[in-house]
Amino acid sequence: xxxxxxxxxxxxxxxxxxxxxxxxxxxxxxxxxxxxxxxxxxxxxxxxxxxxxxxxxxxxxxxxxxxxxxxxxxxxxxxxxxxxxxxxxxxxxxxxxxxxxxxxxxxxxxxxxxxxxxxxxxxxxxxxxxxxxxxxxxxxxxxxxxxxxxxxxxxxxxxxxxxxxxxxxxxxxxxxxxx
Amino acid sequence: xxxxxxxxxxxxxxxxxxxxxxxxxxxxxxxxxxxxxxxxxxxxxxxxxxxxxxxxxxxxxxxxxxxxxxxxxxxxxxxxxxxxxxxxxxxxxxxxxxxxxxxxxxxxxxxxxxxxxxxxxxxxxxxxxxxxxxxxxxxxxxxxxxxxxxxxxxxxxxxxxxxxxxxxxxxxxxxxxxxxxxxxxxxxxxxxxxxxxxxxxxxxxxxxxxxxxxxxxxxxxxxxxxxxxxxxxxxxxxxxxxxxxxxxxxxxxxxxxxxxxxxxxxxxxxxxxxxxxxxxxxxxxxxxxxxxxxxxxxxxxxxxxxxx
Numbered sequence: 001x002x003x004x005x006x007x008x009x010x011x012x013x014x015x016x017x018x019x020x021x022x023x024x025x026x027x028x029x030x031x032x033x034x035x036x037x038x039x040x041x042x043x044x045x046x047x048x049x050x051x052x053x054x055x056x057x058x059x060x061x062x063x064x065x066x067x068x069x070x071x072x073x074x075x076x077x078x079x080x081x082x083x084x085x086x087x088x089x090x091x092x093x094x095x096x097x098x099x100x101x102x103x104x105x106x107x108x109x110x111x112x113x114x115x116x117x118x119x120x121x122x123x124x125x126x127x128x129x130x131x132x133x134x135x136x137x138x139x140x141x142x143x144x145x146x147x148x149x150x151x152x153x154x155x156x157x158x159x160x161x162x163x164x165x166x167x168x169x170x171x172x173x174x175x176x177x178x179x
Numbered sequence: 180x181x182x183x184x185x186x187x188x189x190x191x192x193x194x195x196x197x198x199x200x201x202x203x204x205x206x207x208x209x210x211x212x213x214x215x216x217x218x219x220x221x222x223x224x225x226x227x228x229x230x231x232x233x234x235x236x237x238x239x240x241x242x243x244x245x246x247x248x249x250x251x252x253x254x255x256x257x258x259x260x261x262x263x264x265x266x267x268x269x270x271x272x273x274x275x276x277x278x279x280x281x282x283x284x285x286x287x288x289x290x291x292x293x294x295x296x297x298x299x300x301x302x303x304x305x306x307x308x309x310x311x312x313x314x315x316x317x318x319x320x321x322x323x324x325x326x327x328x329x330x331x332x333x334x335x336x337x338x339x340x341x342x343x344x345x346x347x348x349x350x351x352x353x354x355x356x357x358x359x360x361x362x363x364x365x366x367x368x369x370x371x372x373x374x375x376x377x378x379x380x381x382x383x384x385x386x387x388x389x390x391x392x393x394x395x396x397x398x399x400x401x402x403x404x405x406x407x408x409x410x411x412x413x414x415x416x417x418x419x420x421x422x423x424x425x426x427x428x429x430x431x432x433x434x435x436x437x438x439x440x441x442x443x444x445x446x447x448x449x450x451x452x453x454x455x456x457x458x459x460x461x462x463x464x465x466x467x468x469x470x471x472x473x474x475x476x477x478x479x480x481x482x483x484x485x486x487x
Contacts, residue, residue, distance in 0.1 A: 068208065071220035071250075071480075082182040082484040085208040121217040 006134075006161065007151060007174040015150040019131060020052040022148050023100065024059070032126070033098040034063040038115050039086040042066075042103035044165040045133055049102070065090035067101075072114040095123035100148075104163040106132040109144035134161050134174065183481045187306040189295045190315035191356035199361060203325055205477035206470070213249060213472055223252040226483050228284045229277050232309070233259040236288055238444050238468065239309050239319070243286050246475035252483075255282065270294065271301050278304055283486050284479070287311075305482045313347045313408065319443050320353035322474040324361060326467045327398055330439055335362035340392045342368045342424060343402030343451055346375050347409070350402060350443045355381050368392040369424060372413040373404075389424050393434055400441040401426060401452045417450060427453040431461065439463055 007015070027033040030053070037046025043066045053059040070085040101115055112130060119125065133150035139157070155161060155176060162175040183198050191199075212220055228247045232240055240256075247254045257277065268276075274285060284305040287295055292314035299306045310316040324334050331337055339358050345351045345367045358365045359382055366384035367374060378385060386392040393399060404420065414420045426440065440452070440462040448454050457464060 070208075071212065071222045073222075076222050077225075077484055077486060082481060084181045085205060087208070088211055117221065121212075121215045121219075123216070 002178045003162075003175045004178075005173060006153065006176045009166075009172040012133075012150075012172045012174065015133065016048055016052060017056075019133075019148055019150060020049050020057065023049065023131070024053065024057055026129075027098065027100075030059050030062045032096075033100065034065060034092060034094060035100050035102055036065045036067050036090065036094075036115075036119070038101060038103040038111060039066050039068040039088070041105075041163060042101075044168060045104050045131075046102040047167075048165070049131075063092045063097075065092065067115055067118055069111060069114040069118050072118040074110060074114065090122055093123050094119060094125045096126050097123075099125040099128045100131055101128060102131045104132065105134045105136065105161045106130070106144075106146055106149075107136045107139055107161075109140045109142035112144050113142050133163060136161060182485065186482070186485055187295070187299045187308075188317050188478055188482060189299060189306060189308050191317045191320050191353045191360065192315065194317075194360070196360050199321065199324070199357065202321055202474065202477045202481065203328065205481060206325055206473040209249075209476040209480070210470070210473040213469075213476075219249050219251060221251045222480060223247070223250040223483050226250075226284065226486070227253040227255065227280075227282045228286060228479070229255040229257060229282045230309075231257045231259075231274065231277070231285055231287045233287070233289045233294075234310065236309070238471070239288065239316075242468070242471040243307075243309060243318075243475050246472050246479055247286075249472070250476055250479060250483075252284075252479070255280075270298065274298060274302050274304075278302055284483060305486055307478065307482065310349055312349065313352075313405075314349050315353045315356075316349040316443075317353050317357075318471070318475055318478060319350050320357040321478070322467055322471045323350075323354055323400060323441060323443065324357050325474055326441065326463050326470050327363075327439070329466070329470065330463055331397065334358065336364070337398060338364045338366070338396045339398045339400060340366045340368050340386070340396040341400045341402065342389065342392065342426070344373045344404045344413075345369050345378065345402070346373045346413075347405040348402050350400075354400060355383055359383070366392055366395065370414050370420065389426070390430065393426070393430065393438060396438055398439040398441060399426065400443070402443065403445060403447050403451055421450050425449075425451055425453065426456050428455045428459070431456060431459075437461055441467060443467070 035046050037043040050064050066089045068086045068088040070083045129147040131148040132146045135149040135152045136155050160177045164173045166172050286307045288309040292312035294311045295308035341351050368386045442464045
């Protein structure tokens with residue numbers, strides 16, 4: 001197994017600021033927009049973007065939620081292990097809101113598909129956009145594309161993109177791991 | 180740990196402490212799901228579950244059925260009173276006939292102790308025991324412990340007294356196993372005639388004075404007299420039973436602490452518990468019912484994920 005650094009902490013920081021600005025450009029004051037991080041790893045990205053928007057771009061209030069998609073996945077009973085759930089925390093209605101789904105890596109698109117189904121349990125959003133930090137292109141199984149992307153990566157099948165966050169893993173860094 | 184150590188849920192006796200924790204953690208997620216405006220998840224859309232009830236049930240049957248439907252499973256309901264069992268069919272034949280219709284899981288209630296275990300050895304499906312005679316009722320014990328955990332933060336170290344007809348109660352036995360496994364202190368309280376002879380071997384205390392038992396406990400789980408299982412007279416009159424072992428508001432208010440009152444249902448109001456106690460803020464009886472659906476969703480989800 002070998003690891004290659006894809007993005008350093010400094011590069012991640014620049015990308016996060018760009019993504020925050022792009023969100024700001026479309027959603028202005030976030031009055032009718034909610035951010036939803038897909039559990040478990042999209043949560044950190046959603047929190048980080050919220051922090052930048054609030055602290056550096058003076059957005060007063062942003063609704064942020066976390067969505068667990070375990071019970072909506074299409075691979076239940078197809079692997080060896082029981083799929084373990086994490087916490088869903090959405091304290092607001094998504095009815096008629098502009099929803100931005102946030103995840104760290106976009107790969108086959110199946111997680112996003114599950115997230116779109118899961119989202120329906122919380123109402124009918126006005127529209128749904130997708131933001132991802134890493135877009136593994138040419139690997140989609142479904143017709144799903146991001147509206148905002150941090151970096152596009154060509155990773156072949158047995159490679160894995162590993163996103164680490166300071167608050168969880170000690171430092172911001174993204175690796176391309178060869179299994 | 181991310182999966183159960185068992186393939187069937189036949190009794191708490193066969194579970195490990197980590198299994199109980201996994202069921203509780205999963206139930207936490209399902210409790211959030213069933214409080215959404217759309218209370219359904221698609222996980223079990225390719226699973227078919229048969230609910231086979233050879234004994235009457237309201238709460239448990241509805242709760243299982245709702246849990247299965249919330250998980251998007253297909254559900255078959257079968258009551259022995261309207262079936263070929265009346266025509267002399269054996270249990271294995273009945274179940275195998277149902278299984279040949281491609282059923283993946285069987286939820287069964289049966290009047291004979293060990294019926295679930297027997298079935299699990301003879302048919303190829305995941306079995307969930309929904310009560311087997313006076314033996315075990317594992318999902319009830321799980322939801323009881325889950326409700327205690329929710330109300331008091333933890334089960335370990337808590338003092339729990341189970342009051343009533345211990346001898347004929349599967350709820351009592353499953354609760355004793357579950358509570359002991361999680362490190363709670365357990366006492367049983369009831370007329371001596373309704374306490375099993377070898378109750379000491381389960382590692383629980385025995386108290387025949389209700390007031391003393393209530394003074395000791397944090398939680399009192401009140402059980403009904405299982406009239407349908409009483410073949411002889413175990414106490415002189417219902418009125419005398421109520422005087423000795425019934426909980427009323429006056430008795431509760433005279434204790435120097437506020438204890439939690441539980442009841443697995445069905446309640447015989449005015450016998451083991453008065454209406455003002457059952458409906459008081461100390462009672463978590465309806466929380467138990469709500470938690471029952473989340474617990475059963477968790478059990479079914481975790482067992483179904485082991486079906487290949």
